[in-house]
Amino acid sequence: MKNPNKPSVETVLKTIVTLAVVGVAGTLLALQIKISTEKEIKRAFDDIRLTSEITRNLQFHEALEIARRLAPTVIPYPQGEIILRSKDGGVIKLGINRYAVMNKVVEENRILLVWGIIALLVSLELAIILAYMITYPIRRLSWAMEAIAKGDHQIKVPIKGAFVCELENLIRAFNNMAIQLQQWRRLQSQISRMDRLASMGEMVSGVAHEIRNPLAAMRIHLELLMEMRDSLPAEAQENLEFLSGEIDRITDTVERFLLFARPHRGRIENLPIGQVISWATQMIRSLAPSGVIHLETRVQNPDQLVEADPGKLRQVLLNLISNGIDAMPNGGKLVIWTKIEGDRLAIGVDDTGEPIPLDMVDRIFEPFVTTKPNGTGLGLAIVKKLVEEMGGYISLSTGDGVTSFKISLNTAPKGTSSVYEEAH
Known part of the structure; x- marks a missing residue:
């Protein structure tokens, strides 16, 4: 001042x-x-x-x-x-x-x-x-x-206009300091997030195991009752079916908790991106109502190999596709695209459904943050975790009525063969 x-x-x-x-x-x-x-x-x-x-x-x-x-x-x-x-x-x-x-x-x-x-x-x-x-x-x-003091760490002073070399050196040193401060803040945020996730993972893992044991007992007793369902009244049979569905839903939620909490190394293989997108296309056709969702694929190079865990990559795409379909109950357009960006491959899933609120965009990958009334808020947190375990990162962008999730993964070095070629 x-x-x-x-x-x-x-x-x-x-x-x-x-x-x-x-x-x-x-x-x-x-x-x-x-x-x-x-x-x-x-x-x-x-x-x-x-x-x-x-x-x-x-x-x-x-x-x-x-x-x-x-x-x-x-x-x-x-x-x-x-x-x-x-x-x-x-x-x-x-x-x-x-x-x-x-x-x-x-x-x-x-x-x-x-x-x-x-x-x-x-x-x-x-x-x-x-x-x-x-x-x-x-x-x-x-x-x-003053802008940095107020929290704007993206500020950068243009060097053009410096009248003497000392001022130019001063501006360059300030910009370097601002970049290092921004990197430090980002690293601090990541460390804080990792600490928070680690503590949350321990708690979630303990709670999930505590729920899992009585849930298994409930499943066993429910199956015994299901064997006698023919002798029960019709209303009791309907209640058993409802109870079975709810137990399945709780079981799925517990499995999500455990998947989020425990680390899983998996195996990194060289996958042809064209086959992965083909699998994702089949999943869309099986999940989306016929004639309601318009599907479009834009694959830049189907033979491009990407370093990824097959199971994790499929789970990531399946989660993003399901979210896109759920966001378009009245129909819309779903686009899956790939693009080579240097030594990395970008995989995108775009939908024209209900946009994510702006106040949630920055927190959408955090645990227990969800836009669905009955959602657990773990789907995208698990997606981010799986992508990072494969050495990649995921980002979200919105605008012009389109919600776009972008995954960035390493491409396989030139001259390497895919896992399918090695199997043959």
Whole structure:
């Protein structure tokens, strides 16, 4: 925050440069006036000497008139130090008319004074421009620091516009510091998330195991009752079917908890992406209502090999496809696409269903965050975990009525064969 009691750097620079310019211009002008004044005084004495030669042979009144004409910068003065004598013995005391001398100096140096004032104004304007060019990058650094202090770690100060190399080096050092601070904040967030997930995983794993044992006993007793269902009333049979479905749902939830909680290395293989997308297409056709979901695939290179765990990659795609279909109960468009990005392969699943609320976009991959009324909030958390276990990452983007999940995985080195070729 700016301190009103202290001047800014720009004000100090303007003051220093202005004083320097005024001082130099004033000194040069004073020196020129001094030289011109001395020159005029010398000229006045020369005029007096010439007048003295002429008036020596004239009468007093004639000598006085000649003195006034020949020496305009000299006036009769009783205490004058210059004495002229006429032919008839008259004495004329003269003194230098300094007012006339100064007027003559000013008149002779009028053009110089005008150009001096113009040069002074131009110099002041240049001082303002110079101060602005030096201080503007500093002000930008100050604004950027305030933005970082408020939590905006994406800020970057452009190097263009730095007037001197020191300012350019300062801006470059600041940008490097901002990048390192951003990386540190991201690493800190990841460490915090990992700690939170580890603690949550331990708790979830314990709770899931505690639920799993009585749930298994309930399943056994339910199966015994199901064997006797024919002897039960129709209403009891319906209740048993409902109870069986609910136990299956609880079992699925517990399995999701355990899958989220326990680490699983799996196996990384070289998979042709075309076969993976073909499998995903078949899953869409089996899951989506006929004629309601319009499917589109855009595979850049079907033979491109990607390093992934077959089971994990299928589970990830199945979860994203199911979410996309659930988001379009009234129909829509589902697009699966791939794109090679350097040494990585991007796999995308886009849908035109209900968009994810903006306040949930940044938290959608966190555990227990869900947009479904009856969802557990573990589906996308498990997806993120599985993708990271394969050495990849997943991101979400929304806009123009499209929700897009993008998975990025490593491509297999050139010359390697797929797992299917090795099997044959």
